[in-house]
Amino acid sequence: METIVQVRDLQKSYGHVRAVDGVSFDIPVESCFGLLGPNGAGKTTTIEMMEGILTPSGGQVLFRGKPIDRHFKEKVGIQFQSTALPEFITVKETLEMFRAFYPDPRPMDEVIDICSLADIISRDNRKLSGGQRQRLLLALAIVPYPEIVFLDEPTTGLDPQARRNFWKLIERIRLEKTTVVLTTHYMEEAQLLCDRIAIMDHGRILELDTPENLLAKHFEGVVVRVPAGAEGNETMELVTSNLDETMKSLLAEQTNLDGLSIHKPNLEDLFIKLTGSSLRS
Amino acid sequence: MKQFAAMFKARTMEFVRDRGTFFWNLLFPIVLVFGFAFAFSGRGQELFTVGIVTGASETAPDLLHFLEIEQIEFVEYPSVATETVVERLRRHQLDMVLDLEQSEYYVNVESPNGPIIEMVLGATGGVELERREVTGEPIRYVDWLVPGVIGMNMMFSCLFGVGFVIVRYRKNGVLKRLKATPVSALTFVTAQAASRLVIVVATSIFVFAGTDLFLKFMMNGSYLNLLLITTLSILCMISVGLVFASRLRSEELTSGLMNLVTLPMIILSGVFFSLEGSPPVMQRIARAFPLTHFTEASRAIMLDGAGFLEILPNVFFLVVLTVALLLIAALLFKWE
Numbered sequence: 076m077e078t079i080v081q082v083r084d085l086q087k088s089y090g091h092v093r094a095v096d097g098v099s100f101d102i103p104v105e106s107c108f109g110l111l112g113p114n115g116a117g118k119t120t121t122i123e124m125m126e127g128i129l130t131p132s133g134g135q136v137l138f139r140g141k142p143i144d145r146h147f148k149e150k151v152g153i154q155f156q157s158t159a160l161p162e163f164i165t166v167k168e169t170l171e172m173f174r175a176f177y178p179d180p181r182p183m184d185e186v187i188d189i190c191s192l193a194d195i196i197s198r199d200n201r202k203l204s205g206g207q208r209q210r211l212l213l214a215l216a217i218v219p220y221p222e223i224v225f226l227d228e229p230t231t232g233l234d235p236q237a238r239r240n241f242w243k244l245i246e247r248i249r250l251e252k253t254t255v256v257l258t259t260h261y262m263e264e265a266q267l268l269c270d271r272i273a274i275m276d277h278g279r280i281l282e283l284d285t286p287e288n289l290l291a292k293h294f295e296g297v298v299v300r301v302p303a304g305a306e307g308n309e310t311m312e313l314v315t316s317n318l319d320e321t322m323k324s325l326l327a328e329q330t331n332l333d334g335l336s337i338h339k340p341n342l343e344d345l346f347i348k349l350t351g352s353s354l355r356s
Numbered sequence: 357m358k359q360f361a362a363m364f365k366a367r368t369m370e371f372v373r374d375r376g377t378f379f380w381n382l383l384f385p386i387v388l389v390f391g392f393a394f395a396f397s398g399r400g401q402e403l404f405t406v407g408i409v410t411g412a413s414e415t416a417p418d419l420l421h422f423l424e425i426e427q428i429e430f431v432e433y434p435s436v437a438t439e440t441v442v443e444r445l446r447r448h449q450l451d452m453v454l455d456l457e458q459s460e461y462y463v464n465v466e467s468p469n470g471p472i473i474e475m476v477l478g479a480t481g482g483v484e485l486e487r488r489e490v491t492g493e494p495i496r497y498v499d500w501l502v503p504g505v506i507g508m509n510m511m512f513s514c515l516f517g518v519g520f521v522i523v524r525y526r527k528n529g530v531l532k533r534l535k536a537t538p539v540s541a542l543t544f545v546t547a548q549a550a551s552r553l554v555i556v557v558a559t560s561i562f563v564f565a566g567t568d569l570f571l572k573f574m575m576n577g578s579y580l581n582l583l584l585i586t587t588l589s590i591l592c593m594i595s596v597g598l599v600f601a602s603r604l605r606s607e608e609l610t611s612g613l614m615n616l617v618t619l620p621m622i623i624l625s626g627v628f629f630s631l632e633g634s635p636p637v638m639q640r641i642a643r644a645f646p647l648t649h650f651t652e653a654s655r656a657i658m659l660d661g662a663g664f665l666e667i668l669p670n671v672f673f674l675v676v677l678t679v680a681l682l683l684i685a686a687l688l689f690k691w692e
Contacts, residue, residue, distance in 0.1 A: 126536060128532065128535060128536060148536065148537060148538045149538050151536075153533075153536040155529060155532060155533060155536070157529055158528075158529040158530070158532065158533045159525075159528035159529050159530050160530070161366055161370060161530060162370055162374070163369060163370040163373040163374050164366050164369055164370060164373075168365075168366065168369065169366075171362065172362040172363065172365070172366045173537065174362075175358045175359055175361065175362030176359050176362070176537040176538055176539050177537070177538060178538075215533075
């Protein structure tokens with residue numbers, strides 16, 4: 076498959092701190108690529124180097140086989156993790172301003188339709204809710220008909236409903252064959268949206284594959300959790316491909332099964348297995 | 357150009373809709389001008405002030421009685437040309453000038469105090485002096501003050517409206533978002549500066565015209581020259597703001613540094629008080645401030661009727677300083 080972005084041994088140091096410590100990967104065109112990791116893993120630094128916002132300390136980013144040039148900005152859509160919007164102007168005026176920045180912008184009606192902005196179109200930017208803000212920021216990102224969209228933790232801080240709505244928007248954008256790169260620390264989001272996932276921690280990539288392959292590679296069977304310890308305040312975790320045998324042996328050992336849970340392993344389990352820490356800690 | 361227009365529009369709307377800042381920019385200088393106009397509308401303790409050009413009492417025994425009148429303040433000008441002192445008479449800052457060497461006295465026939473003090477002089481033995489008439493309208497303090505207040509308002513509006521706002525944009529990520537678009541730093545900065553230029557020129561005209569309606573300022577020069585020096589001064593102060601805006605990302609630090617610059621300008625540029633009598637060192641420092649050149653040139657135009665040639669040194673200084681500051685700002689500028 077054709078590659079749109081190639082990342083080669085990318086590094087970024089701040090003094091003695093290596094925020095990104097040599098990461099390499101390819102992003103196939105029209106795919107959705109997820110960078111997964113806890114806070115401070117180097118996700119934002121990596122994505123901002125890919126966006127051309129940060130200058131790498133080492134390595135390089137190639138866009139369609141060539142280093143990023145000055146026309147790159149006309150072809151990408153970017154949504155940063157935290158961005159203030161210009162104050163005292165409305166959603167529509169903000170969109171109009173950004174449309175003026177690009178040589179061939181998307182028509183206003185189309186932007187409003189895709190991101191469901193009709194209800195809030197004449198609202199002052201300062202009066203938007205979290206979900207509305209993210210929708211506007213995404214709208215700004217898609218104004219130039221981008222070939223690739225970078226979304227840095229687009230759903231962090233949103234309530235579950237708003238998060239689900241946002242996922243629908245991303246799926247809508249993907250219908251236009253736009254490549255999407257997103258960072259997140261929500262497993263569910265990565266599993267649902269992404270074709271390929273890179274799990275990052277301490278500036279390095281620990282694993283890189285499709286969600287299915289990652290899970291198949293690391294887990295056979297299901298995860299069984301039972302309370303353990305004298306007061307039952309610890310958790311014992313078993314991964315088994317033979318649930319029947321496991322249950323029988325647990326019963327044979329007279330384990331207290333109150334609070335038992337069985338589930339198919341997900342990316343969160345994988346993350347804990349790989350890093351020894353919970354994603355959101 | 358499309359990008360420039362879009363950002364110009366957004367920034368200008370931001371200013372107009374931010375009602376607090378908008379009214380502050382308009383009302384503060386107006387209140388200040390009126391406040392000073394009323395506060396300084398009275399005169400000093402003495403009823404009359406007489407300037408004496410040469411010598412003193414011993415050369416004029418026949419004036420002894422006149423010179424002893426306590427209600428008259430006598431100001432001596434030992435080594436000043438007669439014409440300079442007479443100029444003060446024309447402006448009603450003096451009620452009479454005595455030139456004892458030439459045995460002459462000057463009165464301003466347009467001053468209500470003139471005939472009275474002339475009678476007093478005649479009654480106390482000054483009959484042998486030759487009478488000279490001059491004419492001229494008074495300069496009130498408020499005539500002198502209004503360029504200072506407008507200049508000060510311009511300075512705040514330019515420094516904070518450009519410098520502070522761009523620093524805030526940098527801190528809260530607006531600049532970062534713009535950096536991710538095809539907009540160039542130059543387009544962004546010129547749009548900000550142009551928006552502010554239009555806003556400050558408009559507010560300055562509004563404040564001047566609004567207060568002039570009631571206070572009828574003295575205007576002996578051309579409004580065109582006044583507009584020219586105003587526009588150049590605003591550009592220069594916007595450039596000062598841009599230098600601040602080029603790198604800083606802390607609003608607190610920016611605010612502190614701006615106060616460090618604006619406070620000496622208010623004091624040394626003669627906004628409220630003339631610096632004629634201040635130490636030469638201070639006067640030399642004040643030459644480096646754009647506000648000094650604005651107050652100096654605009655007062656020269658309004659009060660002395662100075663033409664373009666007379667304000668040319670100020671124009672030249674402001675242009676050179678503006679270009680230099682813009683270059684510095686361009687070299688230093690960073691989105692983040």
